[in-house]
Amino acid sequence: MNIRLQSDGVTLEFSSAQVVTSKAVTDGITFGCDAEGKIVAIGVRSRPWIDLAGMGTDMDRSTGAVMRYDPAVDALAIDVANSRYEESAEIWPGIIVDFDDRGDVVGLEFLDVRDRFSKDALAEIAKYAISGNPVFKNRERVSA
Numbered sequence: 283m284n285i286r287l288q289s290d291g292v293t294l295e296f297s298s299a300q301v302v303t304s305k306a307v308t309d310g311i312t313f314g315c316d317a318e319g320k321i322v323a324i325g326v327r328s329r330p331w332i333d334l335a336g337m338g339t340d341m342d343r344s345t346g347a348v349m350r351y352d353p354a355v356d357a358l359a360i361d362v363a364n365s366r367y368e369e370s371a372e373i374w375p376g377i378i379v380d381f382d383d384r385g386d387v388v389g390l391e392f393l394d395v396r397d398r399f400s401k402d403a404l405a406e407i408a409k410y411a412i413s414g415n416p417v418f419k420n421r422e423r424v425s426a
Contacts, residue, residue, distance in 0.1 A: 283314055283406040291327035292362065296403030308373045320400035326362050326387050351395065351411035358395045358407060363388040 284295040291310070299322045301314035314323030350359045365388045367380035376398075380389035392398055399407065 283410050293323055294360070295323045295324045295328065296364075296406045297400050298320040299400055307377065308379065310389070311373070311379065315341055316400050321398050322400050322403050324360075324390065326390070349407060349411035351407050356393065356395050358392045358399075358411065360390045360392075361388065362390065373396065390393070 286293040286295065293314075295314075297316070299316045301323055303315045303319070304319045304325075305313045305315060307313060310327040311319050312325040314325065316322045348361045351357070358377045363382070363386070365382045365386075367388050368392075370378050370380050372378050376393035378391040380385055380391070382388045395407070396404065
């Protein structure tokens with residue numbers, strides 16, 4: 283798992299697999315997929331992340347992404363900002379985005395995770411989400 287913080291948002295890399303195709307699912311959210319069409323990375327353009335990148339803040343769990351995975355219902359929730367959400371929208375069947383009061387992305391929810399993510403990505407999700415490890419264990423700050 284790697285977090286790439288950029289000046290325009292964040293990329294969550296779940297796998298070292300090469301991104302073969304990118305799917306812009308909505309303005310500000312892009313999925314990177316492997317050769318089988320499975321998600322291996324998610325790019326999110328979001329003001330809370332832009333603010334952190336610009337300030338050069340050294341992030342920890344209290345200021346950044348937290349993942350929760352429920353294997354019983356095969357659902358994944360990723361809070362990409364430490365903000366409350368005001369509204370949600372299903373942008374793709376089984377993919378819900380949470381927005382704050384300014385309309386910025388603060389969370390993502392996925393149903394049918396085992397069908398959407400690569401096996402490597404699922405292993406990383408299980409390692410970080412189920413064990414409660416901070417998502418920021420491996421992070422890389424990238425300039426625009």
